[in-house]
Amino acid sequence: MGTLIEEIFARKAGRPVQAGEILLLDVDYIMSHDNTTPLAIKAFRDIGKPILDKNRIVLHLDHAYPAPNVLAAENHKKIIEFVREQGLPHFYHQGVCHQVMIEEGFITPGAIVIGADSHSNTYGAIGAFGTGLGSTEIGVAWVTGKCWFKVPETIRIELTGKAQPGVYAKDVMIYIAGLLGMDGGTYRSVEFGGEYISNLPMNERIVFPNMSTEIGAKCGLIAADDVTIQYLENETPAKGPFEKIQPVNPRYERVVEIDVSTLSPQVSCHPDVDHVKPLEQVEGLEVNEVYIGTCTNARYEDIEIVANMLKGKKVNPFTRVIVTPASERIYKKAMKNGLIEILLDAGCTVTGTGCGACIGRHGGILAAGERALTTMNRNFIGRMGSPLSEIYLASPATAAATALTGRITDPRGYLNR
């Protein structure tokens, strides 16, 4: 009996649990990437004990891949040597870690997956407990297979109504970030539900747990349902049976109800994710770069929205428009279905997969005084390059409309269908 997080933790603990308790739990998978693995290797070596279970370790190269400089290359080299030395079976450089984790079937309802990346909350979209940790704890988990967690209180976000055309999960989540603030979910489990969520396909659902990180949440969860199970069965190699774990007579710290039909497209403005305005209030602001990528919004459906809006048109010649598909699987599907050609014909630059420009090391760095509109999840000062640049966050549709004009533009005037 309890909230979704209490139900998930109770299954692992083998007994009922309540918010406030501290548990030491077995973890199913331990994820890290090129930015965080070197420190985990150092912690592992310093502990001086062997890896408990190689099958639970998943390593990715995505943050600065392919290497943009010698130091990044040294990191990759160190990680590859470690993978070979330890004989680790799960090693990927096929896209953003979180997308690949889901595509490769590591994430299933009720699983406990820790990642040395703050957006490991993403896994909550499948009804799994995903959370971000630092590298040292990842090294600890390699050795022990365990991690301590305080069972968090839960904020329930109840989403009702049907979104207007041109309003997507990203707009709704940006609105939530503005409403709760960047520490509004700190230490909390944020449970997303309601008829709006029930009717959303998986690609849109992922946005909510992914950005729960931006309000400080320990995890963002969506209870597994038929959409989840169908996604897992049709799109991933994950093996069932899958349990549709639901909250049972939950006691929430707070319930926030939002009727999404009242929302217009939303923008997180420089310099904070909770500096949110309806698009109308920032329309016309000039941008130097439009970036469509990241674990938040670079799935096939996102790229399809952009391609449909740019088909047969040209992007503003003075705006750099960069598209970074989240994974190679997405890239291949977009290529096969002609989307990449549409984007190239429209004047976009399509890069290889990975985290790309999001961490300001390669693939679209901003100069001083420049402004970008992106489909990313965070807009910290200097994140994409110069500390004197500005980042605005929005949906892929808003990004596409903005790419055409070079100014922040309402997508509702450009939707082809």
Added chain:
Amino acid sequence: MGKAWTFGENMNTDEIIPGRYNITIDPLELAKNVFCEVKPEYAKTVQPGDIIVGGQNFGCGSSREHAPIAIKGSQAKCIIAASYARIFFRNCINIGLPILECPAAVADITEGDDIDVDLASGQIFNRTNGHQYQANALPDFVLKIADAGGIVNFLREHDIQELMRNEE
């Protein structure tokens, strides 16, 4: 005794150490660029034993452990904040960087104040204005990690189950 360096609300890990400097894990190298955009004078003039004072949600954003390592590398004695972002909190404990949660101290301390901190008791004394503050107590198992100087040292000597001996 150490000099207080004050920082605002929601100090994120990109501001503590921008992503472009995270290509090393050497604490002294990282310390050269800690707070380089929000307070460039910090890395140049910080003295061993100085104290970082932050507002609500200190250390939010990326999980990068480079952020607390950079602060530890700068030889600051500890952080006092009104509250911490959760990954940053865990990272500090795990690497053995002392942290105290004390909104009253944060509200009262101004940059440059001379601060005495007794980590074991959580008592904070402001020599500049004579005020005393009491930080919130940390859970038992967190103190076990802190006493060992971090989780790595703890695990060299103990089984992880021992962390929870008094918790469950």
